Amino acid sequence: MKRALVIGNDSHEQNNSLLTCVNDANDMHDALQTIGFNVLCKTNQRLDDMKIATDAFIQCIQPGDIAFFYFSGHASQVDGINYLTPTDDRGITLRTIKYRTLIAQKLIHDVSQRRPGLFIIVLDCCRTGMSDDSSNVKSFFGLTSKRIKDGLAPMQAPPSTTISYACAPDQASLAGSSKQHNSAYTCFLLSYIVLPMDIKKVFQRTAIDVQKSTRSMQIPYLNVNCYGPAYIVDSFMANNPAAQNFLQRRRPCVYLRYTPEKWHKYYIWDCNWKKFIIGLSLSLGYYIYLLNLSYATALKMFSFSFHSFISLFALLFSLFVTCTGLPLLKFHSTKIIYSTKLQTLIWIIFKNVLFLTVSIILCNLIGTLAASVLLFPSFISQNSSRLNHLNTQRFLIIFFIILIGNSAGLISPLGDPPLYMGYTNGVEFLFTFKYLYKIFFVSNGYILLLFALIDFINAWNYKKAQKQNNINNQLYELVPCQKEKNDRYDLSSSLPVQWNGIHHSFFLLLILIVILCKGFDIPIKWPEYIQELILFLIAFLCIGFDMIWKKQTPIEWFKKHYSTRIEPVAEVIVIFVGLLFTMSAPIAVLTSLKLPLGPKHLFVFSGIFASVLDNAPVYISFAASAAARYNITVDQSDNNGFLAVFFSRYEADAITSIRAISAGSVLMGGCTLIGNAPNMIVALMATRYSYRTRTKIHRAENAEDDFVNYHLENISFIRSLITSCLILIPLFVIITIFMV
Incomplete structure (x- = not known):
């Protein structure tokens, strides 16, 4: 017989009220009921009611039964004893706690006396510690007793008992928010x-997901004293319709991307206001100087900055909106069997290199930002078999930023934001293809070769560690699932291609047509800002069509896509607004200095500045400096931009200068996360996205496919800077000496 007692306490008289405990108890009641438990569920229980419920639960347990106790609420430990707090907790002190709470150790002892076949106790509590007696002198001076600790104390598990905590001993767990x-x-x-799996594996897999989703802020605890595997779901219930319906009704788990106190609508501003204030402060003095010197000059500079900003943002915004809904791309490798481990690793590396090669071509058609948004989830899920290794995550993300976010878009003005800014200011559409193709092939070939080498070493070491630690026999492994059969490796496919966003391709085609019409001088009159308005219109039409296609209201669409579309764009907008106010100052300074910089100097300095600043304003600033040597300023331009004047008057010098600036700003923009807009988007996606990946659960009888949510770790700014510089500096030196 399966018997369970489930208690969830939200409301408390003294402690802070909780938000999810009653929901936890009700959902646990439904889950246990679907797998055959006789469940007694109690919510918001006073002490007397809790004692009555636990006594009834203990008395009904017969020898050999499966007993399950679940508690969600406040709890405390004093002198190593754990106390579960009822709702009537007013007046509980250090001296009265043993009489006013439910003692967990006593509950375990009483249940074990009934000799159940299996007893499982789950404590999802530990949200606060116990306050000391208010009359105590230590409490008056803000001191706490050494007898009191946060969280729960570890407990001994009698035979056939499993004890699971929501967090580690002596630690407080994260309380749920209203959004959860x-x-x-x-x-x-x-x-x-x-x-239908071993109960130990149930708690182990839960602990892994909790630790990843909370970024190790909460690490569950497990104490098992069972001889052999123990199951609470029989194998014949594997296809239980009630259990399947329960899983289908389950809401997706909300990942705690930030600490709970930062869940509010002004989070984006709180994260970025310092950047905005610092950028504005650095340029404020220069703006005051310009206003005192010449109002007309200041207005022209700001007008130029605004036009460059709005043109770039219109393209990035429209591409981002359309490409976030496109179907994912992935290379499948089904039914491919290799006889050796080396051949398997070579295929994995070849698949990655092939994926990145196709991505490089795509970057020059839709831009590095759109390609990053479209391809990053596919690239990560394609390598999900190694994502549980932290160094693999960092290596894959950093190389993706360097290659797909920057160097891949070197031969098309659509490829990278700096090149598009040059195009909007008068650079010929095919200029990059004509004069940067050698640097493009050398740089991307070098990065791909280095990636393949490091990827092979990483995969080899990972497989070696798997063999040493016998990982294949552990809890699970991520896709692509690799089953070892007679020294042969079978690489199975992972997630299928998703076609539910194919209509976005039409809007992407419209964007490319608008850009190409102007780029190839098709006889269409383009009034000022009309192209930008068309791009914004296409983006909003795409959003509207998306709502109609999925039958969503604007509020529903906003909530669904907030973390994946709106929030990343909002953070980029904040940074771009800062660029708008700070772009004029360096342009004016470099223009007034008229520095005699040759191509090598322009390449080196634009690369250095692009490494620590956004490469779009770096590009336009050095382009203005190069043109200023010939007395061409940003306000001396025809309808096509000041660089068109530069090319028409001094074509040879303009080609060498703009070629060097383009290569330097694009290639070295991958050194930091703030060096380019795609870098920031990928970093944001890595922290906000979770990937649902296929796993293989190993059991004694058979193996069953299942899914698990996987969450990426944060990419450190300093670590990414050091790693990217080690990758790019040799390339930077080679291009400086031989190709510029």
Whole structure:
């Protein structure tokens, strides 16, 4: 017989009220009921009611039964004893706590006396510690007793007992917010507890997901004292319709991307206001100087900056909106069997290199930003078999930023934001293709070769560690699932291609047509800002069509796409607004200095500045400096831009100068996360996206496919800077000496 007692306490008289405990208890009741438990569910229980419920639960347990106890709420530990707090907790002190709470150790002892076949106790609590007696002198001076600690104390598990905490001993777990239906621990536990697997593996997999989703801020605890595997779901219930319906009704687990106190609508401003203030402060003095010197000059500079900003942002925004809904691209490798481990690794590396090669071509058609948005999830999920290795995550993300976010877009003005700014200011559309193709092939070939070498070493070491640690026999492995059969490796496919966003291709084609019409001088009159308005219109039409296609209201669409579309764009807007106010100052300074910089100097200095600043304003600033040597300023331009005047009067010098600036700003923009807009977008996606990947659960009888949510780690700014510089500096030196 399966018997369970589930308690969830939200409301408290003294402690802070909680938000998800009642939901946790109700959902746990439904989950246990679907797998055959006789469940008694109690919510917001006073002490007397909790004692009555636990006594009834203990008395009904017969020898050999499966007993399950679940508690969600506040709890404390004093002198190593754990106390579960009822709702009537007013007046509980250090002296009265043992009489006013439910003692967890006593509950375990009483249940074990009934000799159940299996007893499972789950405590999703530990959200606060116990306050000391208010009359105590230590409490008056803000000191705490050494007898009191945060969280729960570890408990001994009697035979046939499994004890699971939502967090580590002596640690407080994260309380759920109003945006979450369940706590992080219970949310993941509900996804596994209805599956026919060893109960130890249920809690292990839950712990892994909780640790990843909370970025190790919460690490569950498990104490198992069972001889052999223990199951609470029989194998014949694997296809239980009730369990399947329960899983289908489950809400997706909300990942705690930020600490709970930062979940509010002004989060974007809170994260970026310092950047905006610093950028504005650095340029404020120069603006005051310009206003005192010449109002007309200041107005012209600001007007030029605004036009460059709005043109670039219109393109990036429209491409971002359309490409976030495009179907994912992925190379599949089904039914491919290799006889040796070396051949398997070579195929993995070849698949990655082939994927990146196709991505490089795509970058020059839709831009590095759109390509990054479209291809990054596919690239990560394609390598999901190694994502549980932290160094692999960092290596893949950094190389993706360097290659797809920057150097891949070197031969098309659509490829990278700096080149598009040059195009909007008068550079010929095919200029980059004519004069940068050698640097393009050398740089991307070098990065691809280095990637293949490091990827092979990384994969080899990972497989070696797998063999040494016997990972294949552990809890699970991520896709592509590799089953070892007679020294042969079978690489199975992972996630299928998703076609539900194919209509976005039409809007992407419209954007490319608008850009190409102007680029190839098709006889269409383009009034000022008309191209930007058309691009914005296409983007909003795409959003509107998306709402109609999926039958969503604007509010529903906003909520669904906030973290994946709106929030990244909002953060980039904040940075671009800062660029708008700071772009004029360096342009005016470099224009007035008229520095005699040759091509090598322009390449070196534009590359250095692009490494620590955004490469779009760096490009336009050095382009203005190069033109200023010939007395051409940004306000001395025809309808096509000041660089068109530069090319028409001094073509040879303009070609060498703009070629060097283009190569330097694009290639070295990948050194930091702020060097280019795609870098920031990829970094934001890495912290906001979770990937649902196929796993293989190993059991004694058979193996069953399942899914698990995987979350990427943060990419450190300093680590990415050091790694990117080690990759790009040799290339930078080679191009400086031999190709510029």
